[in-house]
Amino acid sequence: MSVKNDRASWLHAGDARCSIPPAVPRKIYRPILLGAPGVGKGTQGDLICARLGTCHLSTGDIFRAAKCSGERERSPALALALVFMRHGDLVPDTTVLNIVRERERCLRCRGGFLLDGFPRTIAQADALGILLEHNKLKLDAVIDYELPLEKIIARLAGRRTCPDCKTTFHVTDRPPREENICDECGGKLFQREDDQPEAILIRMAAYKASTQPLIEYYRRRNLLITVATADTPEETYQRTLAQLQTLPSPATTAAASQFPPSGRPPG
Numbered sequence: 001m002s003v004k005n006d007r008a009s010w011l012h013a014g015d016a017r018c019s020i021p022p023a024v025p026r027k028i029y030r031p032i033l034l035g036a037p038g039v040g041k042g043t044q045g046d047l048i049c050a051r052l053g054t055c056h057l058s059t060g061d062i063f064r065a066a067k068c069s070g071e072r073e074r075s076p077a078l079a080l081a082l083v084f085m086r087h088g089d090l091v092p093d094t095t096v097l098n099i100v101r102e103r104e105r106c107l108r109c110r111g112g113f114l115l116d117g118f119p120r121t122i123a124q125a126d127a128l129g130i131l132l133e134h135n136k137l138k139l140d141a142v143i144d145y146e147l148p149l150e151k152i153i154a155r156l157a158g159r160r161t162c163p164d165c166k167t168t169f170h171v172t173d174r175p176p177r178e179e180n181i182c183d184e185c186g187g188k189l190f191q192r193e194d195d196q197p198e199a200i201l202i203r204m205a206a207y208k209a210s211t212q213p214l215i216e217y218y219r220r221r222n223l224l225i226t227v228a229t230a231d232t233p234e235e236t237y238q239r240t241l242a243q244l245q246t247l248p249s250p251a252t253t254a255a256a257s258q259f260p261p262s263g264r265p266p267g
């Protein structure tokens with residue numbers, strides 16, 4: 001099964017509609033993806049969402065979408081976020097939380113959700129806990145991807161992104177068929193500003209200081225799953241899936257609108 005969701009309601013808030021089709025009887029997942037920049041969260045996020053039908057809620061994608069939109073369409077909160085993002089710094093918690101709260105209903109997506117890049121700090125995790133409780137939703141798991149630092153840096157520095165369809169390539173590991181041209185849509189590939197060497201160092205430092213503590217935070221809540229990234233995205237996906245499937249099965253064949261209790265018992 002492959003569900004391609006345009007995520008307009010997540011990327012642009014307002015009254016845009018989610019294109020996830022009506023829930024089919026199947027398990028509905030609600031995990032978070034953790035892991036340092038460059039471990040391949042985005043790629044895994046795409047695979048998980050396409051195959052499990054969850055809605056891909058990436059905060060980084062909101063900021064990138066804002067970057068592409070005209071300056072006048074940006075809310076002040078988004079304009080401020082872009083200044084931090086450009087340097088590789090974390091966007092301040094209050095800004096991120098305002099942006100996520102504006103999109104709160106995406107958490108209730110009938111396809112379930114996959115949070116990617118949020119939460120990134122303890123304060124964000126606490127706020128998310130309150131939002132979920134308020135919506136009577138529970139997390140299934142927090143997936144932490146592991147990869148040695150030198151590999152992370154090589155991955156980020158070689159990454160090239162399509163501005164139009166967001167597909168990512170890698171100069172050596174996943175080169176496009178034609179140099180600098182997107183295989184999917186013909187877009188002209190570029191290097192993200194925050195994939196430049198100086199920004200990579202800042203992002204790694206921000207990750208260590210702010211996000212790494214979340215590993216312990218979720219381990220204590222008995223939600224942590226650790227996946228060592230494999231050589232291919234497919235292999236990593238299979239490892240992730242295997243772990244997700246060992247979770248106690250929540251009653252998730254019903255429509256998400258009924259907020260079935262999901263996730264592990266509190267640890």
Ligand code: ADP
Nearest residue numbers: 037059060084085088089090091096117118120
């Ligand atoms: P990466 O490619 O580093 O995994 P993302 O695509 O998730 O990063 O996010 C890109 C940038 O957007 C981050 O470096 C940061 O500036 C900003 N950002 C995204 N999500 C958050 C968040 N939850 N809190 C603070 N800043 C964020």
Ligand code: ZN
Nearest residue numbers: 162165182185
């Ligand atoms: Zn493209």
